[in-house]
Amino acid sequence: MKILNIQQIREADQYTIENEPIKSIDLMERASYELFTWITERFNNDFSVYVLAGSGNNGGDGLVVARLLSESDYKVQVILPLGKNGSDDFEENLKRLKKINTVLILEELPEQISEKSIIIDAIFGSGLSRPIEGRLADLIKKVNNFEANKIAIDMPSGLFADKASPSEIIFKADYTLSFQVPKLAFMMAENQEYIGEFEILDIKLDKEYINNCLSDYSIYEVDSVIKNRLKLKSIAHKGNRGRATIIAGGYARMGAAILAARACLHSGIGLISVQTCPHCIDIVQNQIPEALILTDENEYVLGSYLDYSKQDVIVFGPAIGFAHKTLVLLENLLKDYQGQLILDADAITLLAENRELLNLLPEGTILTPHHGEFKRLVGKYSNNFEAIMQLKSFCMHHKVVVVLKGKFSAVCNADGKISFNPTGNAGMAKGGSGDLLCGILAAIYPRIKNSYETAKLAVYLHGLSGDISKEEKGENFMTPSIMIEKLQSAFKKIEN
Ligand SMILES: NC(=O)C1=CN([C@@H]2O[C@H](COP(=O)(O)OP(=O)(O)OC[C@H]3O[C@@H](n4cnc5c(N)ncnc54)[C@H](OP(=O)(O)O)[C@@H]3O)[C@@H](O)[C@H]2O)[C@@H](O)CC1
Numbered sequence: 193m194k195i196l197n198i199q200q201i202r203e204a205d206q207y208t209i210e211n212e213p214i215k216s217i218d219l220m221e222r223a224s225y226e227l228f229t230w231i232t233e234r235f236n237n238d239f240s241v242y243v244l245a246g247s248g249n250n251g252g253d254g255l256v257v258a259r260l261l262s263e264s265d266y267k268v269q270v271i272l273p274l275g276k277n278g279s280d281d282f283e284e285n286l287k288r289l290k291k292i293n294t295v296l297i298l299e300e301l302p303e304q305i306s307e308k309s310i311i312i313d314a315i316f317g318s319g320l321s322r323p324i325e326g327r328l329a330d331l332i333k334k335v336n337n338f339e340a341n342k343i344a345i346d347m348p349s350g351l352f353a354d355k356a357s358p359s360e361i362i363f364k365a366d367y368t369l370s371f372q373v374p375k376l377a378f379m380m381a382e383n384q385e386y387i388g389e390f391e392i393l394d395i396k397l398d399k400e401y402i403n404n405c406l407s408d409y410s411i412y413e414v415d416s417v418i419k420n421r422l423k424l425k426s427i428a429h430k431g432n433r434g435r436a437t438i439i440a441g442g443y444a445r446m447g448a449a450i451l452a453a454r455a456c457l458h459s460g461i462g463l464i465s466v467q468t469c470p471h472c473i474d475i476v477q478n479q480i481p482e483a484l485i486l487t488d489e490n491e492y493v494l495g496s497y498l499d500y501s502k503q504d505v506i507v508f509g510p511a512i513g514f515a516h517k518t519l520v521l522l523e524n525l526l527k528d529y530q531g532q533l534i535l536d537a538d539a540i541t542l543l544a545e546n547r548e549l550l551n552l553l554p555e556g557t558i559l560t561p562h563h564g565e566f567k568r569l570v571g572k573y574s575n576n577f578e579a580i581m582q583l584k585s586f587c588m589h590h591k592v593v594v595v596l597k598g599k600f601s602a603v604c605n606a607d608g609k610i611s612f613n614p615t616g617n618a619g620m621a622k623g624g625s626g627d628l629l630c631g632i633l634a635a636i637y638p639r640i641k642n643s644y645e646t647a648k649l650a651v652y653l654h655g656l657s658g659d660i661s662k663e664e665k666g667e668n669f670m671t672p673s674i675m676i677e678k679l680q681s682a683f684k685k686i687e688n
């Protein structure tokens with residue numbers, strides 16, 4: 193699903209008005225009817241409704257919702273903190289609201305409201321142009337302390353759609369009901385406490401116009417082309433399911449390698465190999481009898497460059513450490529290995545500390561840093577909008593694919609396009625979870641054969657296995673090993 197900026201959304205709005213054609217006030221009615229439907233499907237009319245309406249078109253939406261809810265016998269009260277003069281459609285809807293007589297227009301929000309209330313934030317939407325101050329700021333702070341159900345129309349007031357929000361005076365919504373397309377701000381970790389859950393309501397802006405809008409940002413959806421590439425011909429040979437090697441861990445640190453190898457195996461790889469120091473061979477063989485062992489010459493750390501000529505893909509990095517021999521192995525892989533490389537964890541720190549290696553990165557290499565590791569590569573940033581800019585320039589400069597892990601993990605291609613991942617949950621933030629992602633990436637690359645498409649799909653499946661685990665075990669009790677077991681269901685879910 194495409195993410196558009198405010199300028200583009202306004203243009204799509206205008207295009208629809210002129211070409212459908214539809215009057216802007218009727219488009220506001222249509223948008224608000226979607227809001228009304230969403231609300232009435234979830235909250236019955238035992239709930240009292242408070243609508244905070246600004247004086248622009250976001251306020252206009254709020255007034256329409258107030259009227260529609262009142263006509264469905266909800267007790268509705270409206271507060272107009274910016275007064276009664278505003279945009280044409282706002283003023284027209286205020287007239288319509290006054291005619292129905294059942295909605296109370298209050299001067300102030302009461303000091304106390306029952307928990308069985310809904311507060312609808314229609315103060316500012318996409319027209320916010322500066323931080324909220326003064327009496328309005330006091331109102332937002334007061335509302336944020338109420339224990340009611342809070343719904344923001346289009347955007348939580350105070351939040352900017354396309355850039356970092358400089359102030360913390362922002363409506364804290366439980367639900368944000370946004371129109372037609374998601375906004376970039378919804379993808380940023382620091383904004384989640386204000387957005388709550390977001391839903392995109394189809395208000396029937398011109399589909400073709402939106403399809404033709406150019407955007408570097410989107411939310412991932414699995415398409416039929418990828419589903420087909422994932423399918424294997426029925427007479428599959430283990431070779432055409434792909435060969436992957438895991439180079440991870442070391443003496444007393446083989447857990448990461450085992451988790452990655454298992455995830456790879458459970459994601460359909462044909463042949464999995466694990467590079468191990470001689471002391472660890474038994475552990476790997478006991479834990480994954482399916483794995484071939486590639487024996488490293490070194491006793492405690494990995495460092496031997498072995499014969500990888502038949503390997504389609506190599507994962508390098510989880511818990512591998514920072515020994516000089518390991519660094520040399522990484523350098524040799526960057527120089528000589530001809531297949532697909534996936535670099536994670538310590539590999540990324542090694543790159544950050546030996547920056548000349550960055551110039552050796554083969555085109556299309558997949559890197560999977562979390563924010564701490566990514567900052568080592570690109571320097572500090574203070575919010576996720578800045579992170580996204582750094583991500584784009586890093587990928588474009590080095591011609592690589594980076595998965596920046598977090599809530600809505602961002603997968604960036606070498607051309608600067610960014611796809612945000614919608615699956616996953618906080619229960620996945622546990623040691624070992626990232627190792628699984630490496631394994632899934634390695635398993636599906638031989639079938640997808642494109643770094644960016646592989647990364648998007650693998651991150652999606654990783655999150656999906658997390659969501660299935662959460663559903664069955666709960667956020668606290670799900671583990672990476674449980675997620676591995678659920679990979680099969682995750683694959684099934686996308687195949688259907
Ligand atoms: N696009 C679509 O498809 C559709 C859009 N629709 C709806 O329209 C909404 C956008 O409406 P909008 O453009 O009128 O802007 P909105 O957010 O109501 O407020 C603008 C007003 O606020 C003012 N203002 C700004 N910041 C301020 C501050 N800090 N403190 C004080 N004042 C401040 C600003 O003043 P100015 O910056 O001009 O000085 C201006 O007067 C959109 O979110 C959606 O809900 C739907 O109805 C149908 C389809």
Ligand SMILES: [K+]
Binds near residue numbers: 314317
């Ligand atoms: K709003």
